[in-house]
Amino acid sequence: MxxxxxxxxxxxxxxxxxxxxxxxxxxxxxxxxxxxxxxxxxxxxxxxxxxxxxxxxxxxxxxxxxxxxxxxxxxxxxxxxxxxxxxxxxxxxxxxxxxxxxxxxxxxxxxxxxxxxxxxxxxxxxxxxxxxxxxxxxxxxxxxxLPVLSLREFMEIETEQTFAAYSLPDIIENHLSIATEIMQKVRPIEQFQKYLQFGAYPFYRESLDNYPSKLLEVINLTIDSDL
Missing domain, CATH: 3.40.50.300 (P-loop containing nucleotide triphosphate hydrolases)
Known part of the structure; x- marks a missing residue:
């Protein structure tokens, strides 16, 4: 039923x-x-x-x-x-x-x-x-x-632009051209600082002010219920 x-x-x-x-x-x-x-x-x-x-x-x-x-x-x-x-x-x-x-x-x-x-x-x-x-x-x-947001995904959400995913060999061989392409779209250091502060979980979009308390709630629920 x-x-x-x-x-x-x-x-x-x-x-x-x-x-x-x-x-x-x-x-x-x-x-x-x-x-x-x-x-x-x-x-x-x-x-x-x-x-x-x-x-x-x-x-x-x-x-x-x-x-x-x-x-x-x-x-x-x-x-x-x-x-x-x-x-x-x-x-x-x-x-x-x-x-x-x-x-x-x-x-x-x-x-x-x-x-x-x-x-x-x-x-x-x-x-x-x-x-x-x-x-x-x-x-x-x-x-x-499904992991938490990557920096690339965070930047896509914030800027509404698309950023390609690169393998480590691609980055090693073509880091200059990749960096140039990214810097033409965004200021990566600025986005990285935002990402470190609140960028891992998608629910940051709901409210930045409440993000710390929601993150703490997720941690507590994970410890109490999921481990």
């Missing part, structure tokens, strides 16, 4: 306007895979990535369901039964956030993957739990890691 609260919560969240900027991982993930996992620190943008994909997938709204396993309405909810109901109703894309909060999630994901023609994309913040519990899914799930 899927409760009315979960359905309404999903509809509300999926209807929200998402940031236009897409993290690098969005371009790397092969969204044709049936079971995709995204792990990373709290606040690094995993939920945003899920919702951006949902809005870009061109599926009808009723064929997408978003659930967060740390939501009160998910207490005692059986993931397999939820997926079964969603599939029987014509569902195509199931997004599961903070999956490590759900008991025996690896067993449920395996059963869902083997039973239904349903795409499942899940995320989790607890690296230890995901690493330990997903060992049996190594042949079924394609796992990705």
């Amino acid at each position: 899927i409760s009315a609260i979960l359905r309404q919560t999903s509809a509300n969240i999926l209807s929200r306007k998402q940031p236009g900027y897409q993290r690098f991982l969005h371009k790397i993930i092969d969204f044709k895979e049936q079971l995709i996992g995204i792990k990373g620190a709290r606040g690094c943008g995993k939920t945003t990535l899920l919702l951006q994909h949902a809005q870009n997938s061109q599926r009808e709204a009723q064929r997408i369901l978003y659930i967060a396993c740390d939501h009160p309405a998910m207490i005692d909810v059986n993931l397999f039964e939820l997926a079964q109901t969603f599939y029987q109703e014509g569902g195509e894309l199931l997004l599961i956030d903070e999956i490590h909060k759900s008991a025996n999630f690896a067993l449920h994901l395996k059963a869902i993957r083997d039973t239904f023609d349903l795409q499942v994309i899940f995320s989790g913040s607890s690296a230890l739990r995901l690493q330990n519990d997903l060992a049996d899914l190594s042949r079924r799930a394609v796992m990705h890691t």
Whole structure:
């Protein structure tokens, strides 16, 4: 069964306007895979990535369901039964956030993957739990890691310009031309100083004044819940 609260919560969240900027991982993930996992620190943008994909997938709204396993309405909810109901109703894309909060999630994901023609994309913040519990899914799930913002991504967000990613050999061999190209667009030292102060987590865009307190909250939650 899927409760009315979960359905309404999903509809509300999926209807929200998402940031236009897409993290690098969005371009790397092969969204044709049936079971995709995204792990990373709290606040690094995993939920945003899920919702951006949902809005870009061109599926009808009723064929997408978003659930967060740390939501009160998910207490005692059986993931397999939820997926079964969603599939029987014509569902195509199931997004599961903070999956490590759900008991025996690896067993449920395996059963869902083997039973239904349903795409499942899940995320989790607890690296230890995901690493330990997903060992049996190594042949079924394609796992990705989303780190905090890189300096390049931060500058792209701040300036709304595109900066190429370079390998270390490229930088060593072509550092002068690369530096010249970058300096024609921005003042890199200025951007680097901003990045050191508040640039690692995307939620700095919400409020610079509240960034330190939000960052402290992320640290405390990580220590209390994810380790």
